Amino acid sequence: xxxxxxxxxxxxxxxxxxxxxxxxxxxxxxxxxxxxxxxxxxxxxxxxxxxxxxxxxxxxxxxxxxxxxxxxxxxxxxxxxxxxxxxxxxxxxxxxxxxxxxxxxxxxxxxxxxxxxxxxxxxxxxxxxxxxxxxxxxxxxxxxxxxxxxxxxxxxxxxxxxxxxxxxxxxxxxxxxxxxxxxxxxxxxxxxxxxxxxxxxxxxxxxxxxxxxxxxxxxx
Amino acid sequence: xxxxxxxxxxxxxxxxxxxxxxxxxxxxxxxxxxxxxxxxxxxxxxxxxxxxxxxxxxxxxxxxxxxxxxxxxxxxxxxxxxxxxxxxxxxxxxxxxxxxxxxxxxxxxxxxxxxxxxxxxxxxxxxxxxxxxxxxxxxxxxxxxxxxxxxxxxxxxxxxxxxxxxxxxxxxxxxxxxxxxxxxxxxxxxxx
Numbered sequence: 101x102x103x104x105x106x107x108x109x110x111x112x113x114x115x116x117x118x119x120x121x122x123x124x125x126x127x128x129x130x131x132x133x134x135x136x137x138x139x140x141x142x143x144x145x146x147x148x149x150x151x152x153x154x155x156x157x158x159x160x161x162x163x164x165x166x167x168x169x170x171x172x173x174x175x176x177x178x179x180x181x182x183x184x185x186x187x188x189x190x191x192x193x194x195x196x197x198x199x200x201x202x203x204x205x206x207x208x209x210x211x212x213x214x215x216x217x218x219x220x221x222x223x224x225x226x227x228x229x230x231x232x233x234x235x236x237x238x239x240x241x242x243x244x245x246x247x248x249x250x251x252x253x254x255x256x257x258x259x260x261x262x263x264x265x266x267x268x269x270x271x272x273x274x275x276x277x278x279x280x281x282x283x284x285x286x287x288x289x290x291x292x293x294x295x296x297x298x299x300x301x302x303x304x305x306x307x308x309x310x311x312x313x314x315x316x317x318x319x320x
Numbered sequence: 321x322x323x324x325x326x327x328x329x330x331x332x333x334x335x336x337x338x339x340x341x342x343x344x345x346x347x348x349x350x351x352x353x354x355x356x357x358x359x360x361x362x363x364x365x366x367x368x369x370x371x372x373x374x375x376x377x378x379x380x381x382x383x384x385x386x387x388x389x390x391x392x393x394x395x396x397x398x399x400x401x402x403x404x405x406x407x408x409x410x411x412x413x414x415x416x417x418x419x420x421x422x423x424x425x426x427x428x429x430x431x432x433x434x435x436x437x438x439x440x441x442x443x444x445x446x447x448x449x450x451x452x453x454x455x456x457x458x459x460x461x462x463x464x465x466x467x468x469x470x471x472x473x474x475x476x477x478x479x480x481x482x483x484x485x486x487x488x489x490x491x492x493x494x495x496x497x498x499x500x501x502x503x504x505x506x507x508x509x510x511x512x
Contacts, residue, residue, distance in 0.1 A: 109494060111494070112493055112497055113494075140501070147450075147469075147497055147501055148469055151450065154370075156366035157362060157365070158362040159365045163357075164354055164358070164361075166382055167357065167389075168350060168354065170382065170386045171353070171386055296347065297348070300344045303340060303344075304349065307340070
């Protein structure tokens with residue numbers, strides 16, 4: 101190979117299989133007589149393979165606090181060092197919270213009669229109208245996750261005391277009613293921003309409650 | 321960059337909970353968005369580090385996620401969230417490249433011939449060397465190398481993204497590879 105070797109600049113294209121058939125034949129003829137080009141071709145192939153083995157890694161520091169501040173999120177409370185244990189009173193508190201959600205869901209079902217103010221348990225941020233069908237689209241993933249958790253709880257429910265099971269099931273029934281109401285309302289008004297946000301929030305609360313219950317039975 | 325819906329599949333795949341968390345994040349739930357951040361930050365940060373360099377990678381990663389939060393309303397679930405995020409990241413990083421206009425110390429190609437290596441797989445130190453060497457490439461060659469050889473984009477897609485001819489993309493890729501080759505091989509020899 102020399103500086104004037106016309107093939108020097110085409111070797112990557114050859115390695116990538118991007119040369120036209122006649123050019124490829126001609127270059128391969130050149131490779132039979134040019135050891136340096138043969139070496140470069142081999143190196144470029146190895147380099148390309150090496151690039152495909154690069155692995156991703158996370159930044160050395162947590163970037164979330166800065167991102168959270170920029171998007172206007174709430175400062176995060178530092179996690180407890182001790183692993184969080186789920187107790188019956190906490191589960192009951194969660195159940196009460198779910199009852200509030202249920203009340204919100206009932207109001208949702210009735211809101212077609214006029215403006216209704218719903219005192220939900222958590223503030224729901226502004227919703228982009230373009231995004232509203234997403235909560236319904238997420239239902240499949242949600243149902244799958246719920247089914248898995250239900251299976252875990254069904255297999256291990258005997259590890260929970262009766263009172264806990266009763267509170268849990270009562271809460272889940274309340275949440276399910278709220279979900280059903282929100283979904284039914286969305287059938288007639290799928291682009292309603294509030295309904296989508298309410299459905300998404302209720303889905304999250306059900307998942308959280310079930311995950312915590314699953315954690316509880318796992319630790320029992 | 322109104323809708324960063326990708327034209328090609330990227331290696332990113334959505335986690336099973338992404339759909340729920342995306343829906344929650346779209347409703348203003350920052351905790352759900354944090355879960356999305358934690359699921360995808362490694363991918364985005366690595367892309368930023370390779371395209372922008374280690375000095376600005378963290379800031380660029382933050383910019384990507386802030387931008388994603390702002391643009392979540394345009395995500396309609398037609399592609400996996402991770403794919404959408406990846407394309408958004410590429411678009412943003414390329415626009416930042418234009419804004420910053422910075423360049424780095426260039427690797428000068430050499431005419432030294434390389435000896436044939438017989439190793440079966442990449443040695444860890446070579447992978448590390450490659451990450452370092454990528455960071456030292458000239459900006460244009462580096463981004464085309466990352467997009468083509470690491471991220472799997474085609475020259476036509478790169479040309480469209482950067483507003484350059486396909487031939488220019490090919491030429492820059494070859495230049496990048498030759499520079500990397502000249503950088504990596506002497507170090508490999510030193511370890512022998």
